[in-house]
Amino acid sequence: MNRLIIITTLALTILLVGCSGGSGYRDPAPVTSGQDGGGSGAVVSAYQAPRSLEIKPTYSSPVEELLRLSKQQQGEGNTVAAVASVERALRIEPRNAYLWNRLARLRLEQGQGSRAVELAAKSRSLAGADNQLKADNWRLIAKVRQQSGDTAGARRAVHEAVLLGE
Amino acid sequence: MVKKSTPAKGRKKSPVKKRRKSRGKKRAARTASKSSFISMLLGLLFLFALGGAVYMAYLDQTVKSKFEGKRWAVPARIYGRALELYPGAPITQKQFQAELQQLGYRKAATAKQPGTWSQDRGRHVVHTREFDFWDGRKSGTVLDLRFSRNGLKSILDRKGRKQALARMEAPQIGSIYPTHKEDRVLVQRSDLPKMLVLALMEVEDRTFNTHHGVDPKAILRAMWANLTAGRVVQGGSTLTQQLVKNFYLTSERTLWRKGNEALMALLLDARYSKDEILEAYANEIYLGQDGSRAIHGFGLASHFYFRRPLQELDLPRLALLVALVRGPSYYDPYRHPKRAKKRRDLVLDILHTRGVISKKQRQAAVGSGLGISKKGRKVGGSYHAFLDLVRRQLQRDYRQEDLTSEGLRVFTTLDPWAQKQAELAMSQRLTRLEKGRKLPRGKLEGAAIIAGVEAGEVLAVVGGRDPSVAGFNRALDAIRPIGSLVKPAVYLTALMQPRRYNLLTPLEDESISIKQPGGKRWTPSNYDGKSHGEVPLHEALTKSYNLATVRLGMDLGLGKVAKTLRALGVERPVDLFPSMLLGAVSLSPIEVVQFYQAIAAGGFRSPLRAIREVLTADGDTLQRYPLTVKQAVPAGPAYLLNWNLQQVVQQGTARRLAKYFRPEQKIAGKTGTTNDLRDSWFAGFSADKVAVVWVGRDDNKSAGLTGSSGALEVWGDMMGRVSLAPGGQMQPEQVVRVLVDKNSGLRAGKKCRAAEIYPFIMGTEPTRNAPCASGGVGQFLRGLFE
Known part of the structure; x- marks a missing residue:
């Protein structure tokens, strides 16, 4: 699935670069409004998916390499090393929303729920047009809320994920 | 010790007998004394041997304990960051060669041995050394690196295969x-x-x-x-x-x-x-x-x-x-x-x-x-000020004897290149400022810190003008009023109420007099002594107008502004006087970096870190200082503030910075000056690095410099020499950009001459058309934005 995300984002990136002619901002148009945390429920907007993003995660080859390494380390049960590898990748692409999501997932696996939620929020703020990734972050937040007994909060987070087309 | 035999009393004895007896007696005495002498000798010998044995045992124990016990107190070793090499890495040849020199690599005709390198124009062949990284031992290897003007172009291995990623060993920066x-x-x-x-x-x-x-x-x-x-x-x-x-x-x-x-x-x-x-x-x-x-x-x-x-x-x-x-x-x-x-x-x-x-x-x-x-x-920079930061962090978590004797290996975030550039910029620029502005020689002091935006990693710390002196660390310990550096917190507080304030909200830049808690009145003024009437919010910040800021802050409430400061990571208590709105808040440069990091990272605060990992001498991880974030303020208002801080550089009080950077680097920042020009500050950031510079005097006399004429120049020199990622901030989903007619503040069309694009929190953007935008192309454009 991760590969799918990478491919999707790459395709979108290429599409966008092609469309924007490489010059700064083009036009506005995000999908949803409402602040994070989802307190007030979501507002469905008539806009199309947003297309204005400045720094794109490029999934450069070193980042791919480190992601591969991180997954291998995770598979071996060494989440500490897996975290270190993602952090290393983040030094190369600090605004790669997928990397922040990966870090959040690893923290969740380590039982660090609140840390995972913050990382997921960071990922969401950088995810731009990647609805799938944003939905995944919401699902992670829902899970942590559920675990901490915040059923209503969890439901709201799931709702956010659903709105994003999941 | 030999006892004399006593004669028997009242008994007569023949002389012979007597003689015999006495002879026998003597013999007996002699025998007795001989045997007692031997036993004495034996005893002595025994004692001596015993003493000797005890002593030998003692020596043996000493030898053993010296040899096997803590034979060697090995100090903790502190390393800088390991340089990551990958195609596209923003590393120049010059920087790479400086790294090689720092690591003690030798230039050779061919790089046969570990620790050597050779060069053929843009091509560098490096034979790396084996190194125990935090994630395991990596053996030495041959890397064929091709550089272009923009940085590292490609990496090949010994057999000419492309490599995605490699790294140099971490340079040791202290113990x-x-x-x-x-x-x-x-x-x-x-x-x-x-x-x-x-x-x-x-x-x-x-x-x-x-x-x-x-x-x-x-x-x-x-x-x-x-x-x-x-x-x-x-x-x-x-x-x-x-x-x-x-x-x-x-x-x-x-x-x-x-x-x-x-x-x-x-x-x-x-x-x-x-x-x-x-x-x-x-x-x-x-x-x-x-x-x-x-x-x-x-x-x-x-x-x-x-x-x-x-x-x-x-x-x-x-x-x-x-x-x-x-x-x-x-x-x-x-x-x-x-x-x-x-x-x-x-x-x-x-x-x-x-x-x-x-x-x-x-x-x-x-x-x-x-x-x-x-x-x-010594090569490279001096690391006293940075190591001071590392030491303080370590001393919170470790005992002194463990740090000095256990051979711990501490991997830090220091970037030796950035450190060197920061040191050079500070010392050279201060000398130039003193000469150029006819200031007393050698009186100016300064401090600078560079950190990574998203992860809050500290890359360089300059604690004073002469970095080789390990004295007062101004970067951490000089607590000075921050002047206008505080203003972004005031404007952010406003922008966090999007129904009430946006970047175009008109503010009154008119004189104001406020009664202070002690009864005294406080009457601030603008730097140019004038008032500017009604100005849009963004302009008041761009031009750092005091009167508009004070009025805005008083409308918002001092408590709210202080709350924003706290959210952005300012932990020092702030006195709620109106003068705080103009920077009667004292912070150290590193505290200011934390404050601006949260702004630069789109509202996400990452506690500043100088250490990544601490390893035992055997290579086991003792502690990791992980990357953490916390959303301090909502992303939308943070983005609007960032946009405004870019305006400060493009057309405001930090215009001088334009000569150091290309427009697409989208530098954002804020100048700060305090009363009588005592403190000159500049805090600013690119997409990937945030840095703060303070210039002033240790005796707190006037430095004769504003934020713009002093600290800003050091900042420009310093950041102009390190690679900065272009692109500015990422637009969050809550933000829309709208073409606005500056005269009416309404939606503009192509016909509108004074039109500009401004970001708004979604739902607060103007919806009505300006007169100049009605019909025609304007309608068409509006259609585009909807």
């Missing part, structure tokens, strides 16, 4: 010594170059492999040589004895001590193998002094004198180390190069006469210089 300042780089027996071992034995202890710790023949030989020479010309100590001598902390030379050393040498030899003894010797031997730091062992001596690992030393350098054994101070190659060379050549002569090296080898070696590293033995 934490115990109070007696012994330092070492531990080496194992197997790491000792064969030539070093041979030379040591030939010169210092020929029978090392066969003797029992002491070599009586050598002692006699030395005594004879010394007697005939009339002075001490030769020593008879074995390596084992020399090692024992080093177990003591004093260099007392008494016969008793000599005897003790000999006994301990015998014990040591009986207890341990030759290899173990040699390894201990190689790590213990005192080989020089670096200020107050004592250089122990060949491992550290190699780094100290030659800036490279022991395994990479050639014959003449190894011979110099062996030469130093006899007297590191007398033969100090820095202070007495001739003496040192003479002694080294003698070592080479001995090796030749004993057949260890050929005549040709000897000649070549004798013909070469001492090969010691030049330039005050």
